[in-house]
Amino acid sequence: xxxxxxxxxxxxxxxxxxxxxxxxxxxxxxxxxxxxxxxxxxxxxxxxxxxxxxxxxxxxxxxxxxxxxxxxxxxxxxxxxxxxxxxxxxxxxxxxxxxxxxxxxxxxxxxxxxxxxxxxxxxxxxxxxxxxxxxxxxxxxxxxxxxxxxxxxxxxxxxxxxxxxxxxxxxxxxxxxxxx
Amino acid sequence: xxxxxxxxxxxxxxxxxxxxxxxxxxxxxxxxxxxxxxxxxxxxxxxxxxxxxxxxxxxxxxxxxxxxxxxxxxxxxxxxxxxxxxxxxxxxxxxxxxxxxxxxxxxxxxxxxxxxxxxxxxxxxxxxxxxxxxxxxxxxxxxxxxxxxxxxxxxxxxxxxxxxxxxxxxxxxxxxxxxx
Numbered sequence: 001x002x003x004x005x006x007x008x009x010x011x012x013x014x015x016x017x018x019x020x021x022x023x024x025x026x027x028x029x030x031x032x033x034x035x036x037x038x039x040x041x042x043x044x045x046x047x048x049x050x051x052x053x054x055x056x057x058x059x060x061x062x063x064x065x066x067x068x069x070x071x072x073x074x075x076x077x078x079x080x081x082x083x084x085x086x087x088x089x090x091x092x093x094x095x096x097x098x099x100x101x102x103x104x105x106x107x108x109x110x111x112x113x114x115x116x117x118x119x120x121x122x123x124x125x126x127x128x129x130x131x132x133x134x135x136x137x138x139x140x141x142x143x144x145x146x147x148x149x150x151x152x153x154x155x156x157x158x159x160x161x162x163x164x165x166x167x168x169x170x171x172x173x174x175x176x177x178x179x180x
Numbered sequence: 181x182x183x184x185x186x187x188x189x190x191x192x193x194x195x196x197x198x199x200x201x202x203x204x205x206x207x208x209x210x211x212x213x214x215x216x217x218x219x220x221x222x223x224x225x226x227x228x229x230x231x232x233x234x235x236x237x238x239x240x241x242x243x244x245x246x247x248x249x250x251x252x253x254x255x256x257x258x259x260x261x262x263x264x265x266x267x268x269x270x271x272x273x274x275x276x277x278x279x280x281x282x283x284x285x286x287x288x289x290x291x292x293x294x295x296x297x298x299x300x301x302x303x304x305x306x307x308x309x310x311x312x313x314x315x316x317x318x319x320x321x322x323x324x325x326x327x328x329x330x331x332x333x334x335x336x337x338x339x340x341x342x343x344x345x346x347x348x349x350x351x352x353x354x355x356x357x358x359x360x
Contacts, residue, residue, distance in 0.1 A: 058239075
């Protein structure tokens with residue numbers, strides 16, 4: 001869970017990072033930035049800030065802002081009814097982003113979240129810089145991380161149903177709970 | 181048709197506008213910018229420059245760069261097989277964009293392409309500034325225009341099949357022909 005004050009502070013940090021990355025967003029969008037702690041209550045370690053620009057029943061466009069050294073936990077987008085699952089292309093706008101996918105262990109420049117090594121099973125490292133992009137097929141597991149500079153990226157995808165995403169860490173609850 | 185030299189010059193202008201709009205693209209992407217004259221051979225009047233960032237069988241992400249006072253002709257995205265047609269959200273990054281859609285005639289700040297008034301039937305004007313966006317449903321007719329400052333925008337959509345787009349102007353050929 002996230003306290004309202006913490007949510008507001010993270011929204012403001014994310015909005016500033018997004019602006020510094022050269023993406024113009026409206027005041028209304030700033031207030032809609034979703035602050036996601038995955039139910040783990042330690043936002044700065046495992047979390048992400050998400051601005052949804054487009055959300056229809058066919059496509060989704062989000063801007064993801066990651067605080068310095070924040071990690072988005074290992075997850076995948078499962079099939080839902082007739083939908084084979086979300087297909088997603090992430091394109092980096094600012095900062096370097098450390099992605100981890102299936103493949104041999106090449107983890108070197110990123111880090112596993114301390115004490116949670118078993119909940120990050122993928123160790124094949126792909127480092128993207130601004131202007132680079134990577135596509136994940138439906139069901140394809142991945143996790144990613146920003147380092148000291150933080151990062152801003154676009155997520156372009158088929159329809160998103162975030163609440164149905166699946167995570168390696170059984171403690172994760174995707175629907176965020178905000179408290180006073 | 182477009183001469184190779186004209187194509188190259190338009191690519192370079194578009195790449196510069198995209199960079200100035202704060203969108204970082206790779207050298208490889210610059211060389212892939214599509215210069216579209218709609219077969220009318222007067223690019224600066226009716227045309228558009230298109231960088232395709234993502235193209236899968238589910239979604240498409242493009243950056244559209246429009247030269248000063250360039251107009252993209254009236255068109256719509258028809259159904260194709262089981263696909264009801266392309267659903268498209270355009271989000272403006274730089275410059276103002278003058279959109280024309282179904283509705284009462286409010287055309288005031290944009291202009292009809294001279295001598296082609298019958299090929300631009302929509303006159304309901306919507307002016308978008310950077311950070312604004314508009315969504316077109318499948319089959320929904322639209323045309324748009326940049327003014328003196330030019331414009332850069334994103335097009336986020338379901339799968340794009342540009343060659344099958346339909347145009348009010350029967351002289352239009354969407355597949356571009358490049359000559360030496």
